Structures are given as structure tokens and as C-alpha cells.
Amino acid sequence: MAQVSLRRVVKEYEGGVQAVKGIDLEIADEEFVVLVGPSGCGKSTTLRMIAGLEEISSGEIAIGGMVVNDIPPRDRDIAMVFQNYALYPHMTVYENMAFGLTLRRFPKDEIRRRVENAARILDIGELLDRKPKALSGGQRQRVAMGRAIVRDPKVFLFDEPLSNLDAKLRVQMRVEIKKVHQTVRTTTVYVTHDQVEAMTLADRVVVMNQGIIEQVGTPQELYHRPATRFVAGFIGSPAMNMIPARLENGAGALRLRLPGDIVLPVPAERTQRYAPLAGGEVLFGIRPEHLTEPKNLDRPNIATFEAAPEVIEPLGMETLVIFSLQGNEVTARLDPAVPAERGRKMPFAADLNQMHLIEPRTGRVL
Amino acid sequence: MADGNVLAAPAPAPAAVAPARPGALRRLARRRSTLAFVLTVPLLTVIGGLVVWPFFYAIYLSMLNKRMTRFVGLDNFAFLLSRETFQLVIMQSVIFAVGAVVAKALIGFILAHVLHALPAKGQRKWRGMLLVPWVIPPAISTLAWWWLFDPSYSAINWMLMGIGAPPVAWLGEPGWARFAVILVNVWYGAPFFMIMYLAALKSVPDQLYEAAAIDGATGWQKLRYVTVPMMKNIIAITVLFSLIVTFANFDIVRILTNGGPQDRTHIFGTYAFQVGIQSGDIPLGAAVSLFMFPVLALLAVFVLRDVTRRSREMAG
Numbered sequence: 001m002a003q004v005s006l007r008r009v010v011k012e013y014e015g016g017v018q019a020v021k022g023i024d025l026e027i028a029d030e031e032f033v034v035l036v037g038p039s040g041c042g043k044s045t046t047l048r049m050i051a052g053l054e055e056i057s058s059g060e061i062a063i064g065g066m067v068v069n070d071i072p073p074r075d076r077d078i079a080m081v082f083q084n085y086a087l088y089p090h091m092t093v094y095e096n097m098a099f100g101l102t103l104r105r106f107p108k109d110e111i112r113r114r115v116e117n118a119a120r121i122l123d124i125g126e127l128l129d130r131k132p133k134a135l136s137g138g139q140r141q142r143v144a145m146g147r148a149i150v151r152d153p154k155v156f157l158f159d160e161p162l163s164n165l166d167a168k169l170r171v172q173m174r175v176e177i178k179k180v181h182q183t184v185r186t187t188t189v190y191v192t193h194d195q196v197e198a199m200t201l202a203d204r205v206v207v208m209n210q211g212i213i214e215q216v217g218t219p220q221e222l223y224h225r226p227a228t229r230f231v232a233g234f235i236g237s238p239a240m241n242m243i244p245a246r247l248e249n250g251a252g253a254l255r256l257r258l259p260g261d262i263v264l265p266v267p268a269e270r271t272q273r274y275a276p277l278a279g280g281e282v283l284f285g286i287r288p289e290h291l292t293e294p295k296n297l298d299r300p301n302i303a304t305f306e307a308a309p310e311v312i313e314p315l316g317m318e319t320l321v322i323f324s325l326q327g328n329e330v331t332a333r334l335d336p337a338v339p340a341e342r343g344r345k346m347p348f349a350a351d352l353n354q355m356h357l358i359e360p361r362t363g364r365v366l
Numbered sequence: 367m368a369d370g371n372v373l374a375a376p377a378p379a380p381a382a383v384a385p386a387r388p389g390a391l392r393r394l395a396r397r398r399s400t401l402a403f404v405l406t407v408p409l410l411t412v413i414g415g416l417v418v419w420p421f422f423y424a425i426y427l428s429m430l431n432k433r434m435t436r437f438v439g440l441d442n443f444a445f446l447l448s449r450e451t452f453q454l455v456i457m458q459s460v461i462f463a464v465g466a467v468v469a470k471a472l473i474g475f476i477l478a479h480v481l482h483a484l485p486a487k488g489q490r491k492w493r494g495m496l497l498v499p500w501v502i503p504p505a506i507s508t509l510a511w512w513w514l515f516d517p518s519y520s521a522i523n524w525m526l527m528g529i530g531a532p533p534v535a536w537l538g539e540p541g542w543a544r545f546a547v548i549l550v551n552v553w554y555g556a557p558f559f560m561i562m563y564l565a566a567l568k569s570v571p572d573q574l575y576e577a578a579a580i581d582g583a584t585g586w587q588k589l590r591y592v593t594v595p596m597m598k599n600i601i602a603i604t605v606l607f608s609l610i611v612t613f614a615n616f617d618i619v620r621i622l623t624n625g626g627p628q629d630r631t632h633i634f635g636t637y638a639f640q641v642g643i644q645s646g647d648i649p650l651g652a653a654v655s656l657f658m659f660p661v662l663a664l665l666a667v668f669v670l671r672d673v674t675r676r677s678r679e680m681a682g
Contacts, residue, residue, distance in 0.1 A: 051576075052579075052580075053576050053579065072579070073576075073579040074579055074581070074583065080576075080580045082573050086574055088574060088591075088592065089681075090595040090598075090679075099591070100581035100582050103582040103583055103587060103591075131679050131680065133680060147581070
């Protein structure tokens with residue numbers, strides 16, 4: 001068990017391309033941290049630098065207080081689960097799981113004890129004599145995790161472990177991984193491009209984009225208080241609506257003028273926060289779930305407006321309605337009982353307590 | 367399988383009414399398997415004429431007397447086994463083939479690793495150069511080696527004398543002559559192993575090495591527990607194939623030593639030629655050349671069975 005520290009870590013490839021541009025990150029003991037971001041954001045490279053599979057161009061990585069920059073992977077006391085499992089095809093499940101311990105010259109009965117224990121946690125006791133080829137995708141994934149668990153390492157590293165599984169199995173294995181972490185409490189760094197996976201698994205999520213960390217926070221923090229336009233757009237599904245708007249000053253209160261001449265009053269308690277932007281162009285950010293059929297109109301800061309749906313997506317538990325404000329697509333989330341018809345104007349309510357204003361130039365959320 | 371498709375398709379209704387024979391013929395001609403067979407006929411003819419027929423003819427010949435007038439059963443084989451020269455030939459063939467194949471496999475394995483470690487850019491150039499010995503017709507390259515080993519003009523001896531070592535009668539002394547024929551065979555055959563092993567190395571997923579590195583494997587342990595097991599099938603097939611071809615070698619020994627000195631470098635191929643063609647006992651020569659067949663055939667069955675089992679367990 002150990003904490004992991006990254007200090008100004010840079011990965012530069014030949015030709016000067018920087019995949020990771022000097023990131024700082026402190027991961028606490030027993031914490032489950034998920035690195036999430038689009039492909040090419042540097043999350044896998046960061047993980048591979050922690051593993052020692054990728055050299056660190058500059059900066060420092062420490063595991064359990066010890067700087068590991070020049071320590072080979074085998075001496076870092078880490079275990080890794082790969083996207084395509086990387087099981088040794090010529091070994092049985094038992095041998096695959098025991099391999100790391102055999103190399104470290106553990107006594108035979110200790111190896112057996114640990115493998116059987118891990119097999120019990122992962123419910124793969126029946127499979128120990130099989131070769132990986134005879135396993136399904138989900139079973140292989142379990143074996144790969146078993147191989148990590150038996151080592152009882154300081155840190156678990158997961159590199160997109162679920163992306164080769166079908167959607168149903170992915171949800172199931174996600175739960176499995178969370179359970180395993182709750183059982184063994186090993187510090188875990190987990191890489192994924194799937195924000196749902198990130199939100200559901202993580203104690204803290206690290207959102208990366210183009211080699212830098214955009215924001216670090218708990219899933220709730222990232223969802224409710226995104227720091228940048230990127231995080232606001234990346235976290236949450238369907239994505240947050242971002243509508244170009246004008247912040248107008250009128251009679252001691254601020255108003256937002258959206259395309260289509262929709263005017264929304266800015267909550268009074270935010271007047272001071274947004275005052276510096278008054279009179280300028282901003283991006284008005286609001287999540288689909290805060291754009292609904294008119295309801296709770298008695299509460300403060302609920303504003304209504306009208307628009308005509310262009311696309312209606314009934315999902316069963318909710319209905320997504322997409323309308324356009326002068327070319328800007330906006331998604332709203334309605335109760336499935338609300339009748340919506342394509343092309344016919346209907347009322348919507350915006351919960352402005354949940355609004356965000358983004359400075360278009362810097363991408364900062366105010 | 368294509369066959370199955372055609373059979374499964376409903377037969378056109380009028381065919382049932384029309385006279386049966388032409389319809390059946392036409393259906394036979396339209397089958398994809400029929401077409402496939404027709405297209406392979408030229409190849410089957412060549413194989414039949416150049417491989418199958420000579421093979422059975424050789425078996426037939428090996429059971430005749432010297433004048434080829436009488437069937438003698440296995441007498442030729444019994445006679446051969448009783449002769450000291452032939453016992454020598456068996457031993458020499460085994461030394462030659464096993465020694466050469468082991469050396470070729472080892473050198474090929476090492477070269478493949480060296481090439482694999484080179485950056486992709488320089489790799490092609492080296493790969494091309496290292497393949498040269500395998501591409502030159504062995505009859506020609508062996509002549510060059512023969513000149514290198516020549517007692518009077520030997521370039522190797524010239525170099526030896528340069529460092530103060532005594533000259534060696536490369537092809538005149540039995541031990542050195544055996545070494546020389548093996549050396550040339552290795553020189554000629556190692557690139558084949560190299561290229562096969564290089565292909566095998568390239569097919570081992572990098573992630574297995576990364577997983578092994580994290581599991582705690584050193585370079586040697588990765589080689590032993592990942593590389594070699596992953597290459598087992600290729601190693602088995604190349605060794606088997608090379609063993610068969612090396613046991614059947616003829617040109618290198620024929621050109622370098624012609625079996626001498628005192629038959630000490632004869633192998634099955636050259637001895638069969640000497641007995642069968644030069645001394646005119648064709649049945650006995652046929653018996654010599656067939657001698658290894660049962661052993662190698664049995665070996666092939668076992669090796670290939672293992673290969674099939676492994677690939678069934680591992681592939682996919």
C-alpha cells in the first residue's frame with residue numbers, strides 16, 4: 001500500500017512532441033484514482049510512466065515515497081491490468097496468476113494459497129487449469145485481475161481494462177472492480193476514456209486533455225463544479241449544452257440573451273461573480289437534466305422559454321428532446337409522460353441555479 | 367464448405383423433369399470443388415511425376431538385386447547395415463545433420479534477436495545482407511568455400527599464419543573436413559532460421575513482455591518464459607524441416623570433399639550417389655537414400671502432432 005506522487009512529469013517523444021506536459025498529481029494511499037480523457041490526451045502514457053514501461057523525460061514519479069524514475073518495472077512493486085489482458089497464452093490460468101510469484105521465488109504453498117484466495121475473490125476457481133484461449137472475454141479479464149491481486153503490490157494500474165468487453169459485461173466488470181478494490185484496498189490508478197466508468201469507479205477523477213490535467217476532483221465536484229469548458233463538456237452524458245450568449249446589464253441585475261431572443265435572468269446571488277463579464281459574449285452552460293418541462297416553477301431561479309423540438313429520443317425512463325437555437329443544438333431532458341411533438345413549440349424550464357458561465361476566450365468556468 | 371453451399375441450394379425444378387444424366391454432369395461441372403480440382407491438376411501432375419512416382423519407384427528399386435533382375439526384399443538394407451563404411455555413413459550423417467541444424471538454429475535465433483533489436487530503419491539493410499548466403503545457389507557458394515579451404519591458396523590459412531598459427535589441412539584431415547562441411551552448411555542454412563525466427567519474434571505481442579516486466583521478469587526470464595514458449599511451434603517446424611533437408615544434403619559434401627578423406631565425410635546423399643551411380647549398383651544406392659525415411663517420417667508425425675496441439679491451445 002502506498003501513495004503515488006507525480007511532480008512536473010513530462011513525456012517528450014523524439015521530434016519534440018510532448019504527450020504529457022508537466023503534470024502534478026498526488027494519489028493517496030488506498031485511493032482509487034481514474035485518469036480520464038479523450039484518446040491522445042496522455043492518460044495512458046502517464047500510467048505507463050508510473051509502471052516504468054515508458055521513460056520519464058523530466059520530472060519525478062515517486063511510489064510509496066521512493067522516487068522510481070530509474071527503477072525498472074519489476075522492482076517498482078506494481079501490478080498492471082492491460083486492455084487486451086496480456087495473458088500468457090501458453091500457460092494455464094493458475095500459471096498465469098502464479099508467474100509473478102514464481103519469479104520472485106515465493107514458496108510453492110504460499111503461491112497456491114494466494115492464487116486460490118484471488119480465484120475465490122474473482123470466482124474463477126473452476127478455471128485454474130484452463131488456458132486463456134478457452135476463456136471468455138470476461139473470464140480473461142478476471143484472470144488478468146487475479147494476476148494483479150496475487151502479487152499484493154503497492155499499486156494497481158489498470159489500462160482501459162474494460163474496453164474490449166461488450167456493454168453488458170462492462171457494467172458487470174465495473175462493479176467487480178469496485179468490489180475488489182473495496183476488499184483489497186490497494187492504491188489504484190485506472191485509465192479510461194469512458195467518463196461513466198470514471199465517475200462510477202473513482203474516489204477522485206483526473207480529467208486530462210492534450211497532455212495536461214484539466215481538473216482533479218471527486219465525481220460530484222467535476223459534475224457540479226467543472227473548472228473548464230473541456231471538463232464541463234466531457235463529464236456528463238448527454239453532454240452539457242453550451243450556448244453562445246450575451247451577458248447584459250439591466251437595472252442592477254444581469255440577464256443572458258440567448259440566440260432566438262430568449263432572455264434568462266441570472267440568479268441574484270451570482271451577480272457579483274459574473275459582473276466582470278457583463279456586456280460581453282459568454283458561453284451559457286446548462287446540463288440537459290436542468291432543462292426540462294415546466295416544473296417547480298415556485299422555486300427561485302427557474303425560468304421558462306419556448307422552443308420547437310427537432311428530434312425526440314424516448315429512452316423509457318426519460319425523453320431527450322433536441323431543439324435548435326439559431327443553429328445551436330440544445331438537448332433537454334423531459335419526463336416521458338410529457339407530450340412532445342416534432343416541430344410544435346412547447347414550453348421548457350431552465351433551472352438557473354445549476355447554470356454555468358464559460359469565458360469563451362480562456363475556456364474557464366466562472 | 368463451398369460444396370455444401372451448392373448442395374444446400376434448391377435444385378432448379380426443370381432439371382428434375384429433364385433427362386437425368388446431362389443435368390447431373392452439368393451440376394458436377396458447376397460445383398466449386400470440381401473447378402478447384404481441375405485447377406490443381408497441373409500441380410498434382412508435377413508432384414505425382416516428380417515426387418510420388420520416384421519415391422515409390424525408389425522403394426521398388428531398393429528391393430531388387432544389383433542387376434535389377436530379382437526381387438530380394440530387404441536384403442539390400444541388411445547388407446548395408448553389416449558394412450562398416452555404411453555404419454560410418456550413418457554416424458557421419460547424424461553428426462552432420464544434427465550438428466548443422468543445432469548450430470543453424472542457435473545462430474539463426476541469435477541473429478533474429480539482434481535484428482529484432484535494431485531500429486526499423488537499419489533493419490531492412492541488415493536483413494537483406496544476412497540473407498545473402500541463403501540466396502546464392504549453394505553449388506556456387508560452396509565452390510568459393512572450397513577455394514577458401516584449398517591447402518595451397520587457402521585464405522583462411524593465410525589469415526591463420528598471419529596470427530602465427532600453423533596452417534590447417536581443412537579438407538584433408540577427417541576431423542577438420544567434417545567441421546568444414548558442417549560449417550558451410552551452417553553458413554548456407556542459418557539465414558533461413560534467422561528469417562523464420564524474426565517473423566516469429568515480431569508476432570509476439572509487446573504487451574506480453576510488458577506484463578512479464580511488471581511480473582518481475584529479467585531479460586533472460588522473458589526469453590525463457592515468454593519468447594521461447596511463444597516460438598515453440600516455429601522452432602519445431604523449422605528444426606524438423608531443416609533436419610529433413612540437411613539429412614538429404616548432397617551438393618556441399620560432393621563439391622567440398624566428395625566424401626573423402628577415406629569416406630570420412632560421406633553422408634547418405636553422397637554415398638548413395640557413389641554406390642548407385644558411380645559404382646553402378648542402383649538398388650543399393652536407392653536403399654541408402656531411403657534409409658532415413660522411416661525415422662524422419664516418424665519424427666515428423668510426432669513433431670507435427672505437437673505443433674497442432676499447441677496451436678489449438680494457444681491461438682486466438
